[in-house]
Amino acid sequence: MKTNLHHITLLGVVAALTACGGGSGGGDTPPPASSSSSSSVVSSSSSSSSSSVESSSSSSSVSSEGPIAIEPDFDLYATTPTDFPVGVAVSAANENYSIFNHSDASARQDVITRHFSQLTAGNIMKMSYLHPQEDTFTFGDADQLVGFAETNGMTVHGHALVWHSSYQVPGFMNNYDGDFAAMLTDHVTNVVQHFETEYPGVVTSWDVVNEAVDQGAGDGFRRSVFYNELPPATDGDIPEYLKVAFQAARDAAPDVDLYYNDYDNTANETRLNKTLQIAEALNEEGTIDGVGFQMHIYMGYPSLSHFENAFQQVVDMGLKVKLTEIDVSVVNPYGSNPPAQPEYDEQLANDQKQRFCQVAEVYLDTVPAEQRGGFTVWGLTDDESWLMNQFANSTGADYDDVWPLLFNADLSAKPALQGVADAFTGQGCN
Numbered sequence: 001m002k003t004n005l006h007h008i009t010l011l012g013v014v015a016a017l018t019a020c021g022g023g024s025g026g027g028d029t030p031p032p033a034s035s036s037s038s039s040s041v042v043s044s045s046s047s048s049s050s051s052s053v054e055s056s057s058s059s060s061s062v063s064s065e066g067p068i069a070i071e072p073d074f075d076l077y078a079t080t081p082t083d084f085p086v087g088v089a090v091s092a093a094n095e096n097y098s099i100f101n102h103s104d105a106s107a108r109q110d111v112i113t114r115h116f117s118q119l120t121a122g123n124i125m126k127m128s129y130l131h132p133q134e135d136t137f138t139f140g141d142a143d144q145l146v147g148f149a150e151t152n153g154m155t156v157h158g159h160a161l162v163w164h165s166s167y168q169v170p171g172f173m174n175n176y177d178g179d180f181a182a183m184l185t186d187h188v189t190n191v192v193q194h195f196e197t198e199y200p201g202v203v204t205s206w207d208v209v210n211e212a213v214d215q216g217a218g219d220g221f222r223r224s225v226f227y228n229e230l231p232p233a234t235d236g237d238i239p240e241y242l243k244v245a246f247q248a249a250r251d252a253a254p255d256v257d258l259y260y261n262d263y264d265n266t267a268n269e270t271r272l273n274k275t276l277q278i279a280e281a282l283n284e285e286g287t288i289d290g291v292g293f294q295m296h297i298y299m300g301y302p303s304l305s306h307f308e309n310a311f312q313q314v315v316d317m318g319l320k321v322k323l324t325e326i327d328v329s330v331v332n333p334y335g336s337n338p339p340a341q342p343e344y345d346e347q348l349a350n351d352q353k354q355r356f357c358q359v360a361e362v363y364l365d366t367v368p369a370e371q372r373g374g375f376t377v378w379g380l381t382d383d384e385s386w387l388m389n390q391f392a393n394s395t396g397a398d399y400d401d402v403w404p405l406l407f408n409a410d411l412s413a414k415p416a417l418q419g420v421a422d423a424f425t426g427q428g429c430n
């Protein structure tokens with residue numbers, strides 16, 4: 001795996017539901033005012049060297065002056081104070097923005113291998129991609145990705161062995177006529193074992209179950225096909241399918257870290273408590289290593305104290321905390337009046353830099369080194385983010401861009417990247 005070889009010299013809200021899993025619905029609560037910050041952006045046009053931009057009032061739009069960019073003299077993963085993974089979700093196979101097929105593929109690969117030490121497949125390691133029929137496993141696309149990680153000294157966070165979202169539940173699992181627990185065990189065992197055998201030590205963690213919580217359901221557990229087949233054995237218990245899946249994963253790969261992963265589980269106390277209930281029950285069985293917080297968040301929501309509180313409760317259980325799918329949309333559409341398309345100016349870019357920095361900082365401050373499962377962003381460039389589609393589908397809001405990630409569409413680094421590095425190197429957030 002990668003080690004920190006580089007000597008580093010650094011140059012340096014909205015009370016709404018955090019975004020949710022594909023197809024799993026949205027939420028809304030009116031937003032408070034967004035956060036602000038006063039320091040100026042260390043920025044330059046992507047096409048020139050690092051002259052700093054005079055921050056005039058607010059009118060430097062992306063389209064007229066090019067992206068607001070920095071030229072980092074660091075590799076992000078190498079700035080971590082301890083050796084936790086710094087990850088990015090990537091597209092592969094024939095997806096848009098595939099790191100293998102996109103017109104920019106090799107430039108994307110360069111940025112990814114420079115700044116990150118771990119990959120998550122944005123889609124291609126989900127259930128139906130790997131196991132479309134009961135007797136058919138299709139590992140070719142995932143093998144290409146995991147092989148790429150191995151070649152480049154990176155690890156992979158597997159995502160996800162069990163997820164309700166209908167577009168990726170294999171058809172044969174619906175209306176399954178047979179022993180569902182045995183079938184689920186077989187699914188998890190085969191998938192986990194494949195990577196253990198073919199790429200030993202590369203897939204270092206899995207989201208075993210993704211998004212089992214639904215606060216609208218009677219007992220707070222989502223009525224997925226998995227729940228319907230394997231519900232809680234007794235009132236007050238967690239659904240059996242969670243226990244079955246985690247046990248199978250543990251048996252297949254005792255040394256791999258196993259996560260329960262969910263969204264909107266920091267500020268939302270009901271969803272946080274449900275997450276904690278799942279973690280606690282699995283912890284009693286010894287089959288879980290950590291909790292994944294997706295972290296699809298906004299500029300001012302959730303608050304840093306919400307993050308701290310949620311992370312702390314997992315830390316207190318002795319489990320790892322992994323931030324699995326971070327993106328920071330600069331606009332939150334889950335209010336009664338979705339805001340208009342924002343302009344991404346230097347002020348906003350700097351606010352977002354500060355926000356990324358603070359998120360990374362609260363992670364480091366709350367989670368002790370040995371319990372840090374990693375810090376992963378959900379996509380490389382702003383234009384590839386899933387959020388524009390998600391917002392359109394769940395609220396009808398039609399945004400060209402919500403600038404949620406660390407790199408501009410042209411692959412130049414945003415001030416937000418500097419923000420994360422500032423936190424990792426203890427420079428403070430400004």
Ligand code: XIL
Pocket residue numbers: 020021022023122123210294325386
């Ligand atoms: C998203 C992908 O990014 C999209 O490309 C796809 O259309 C839907 O799924 N929570 C998760 C991820 O756990 O798997 C989701 O990924 C985003 C929300």
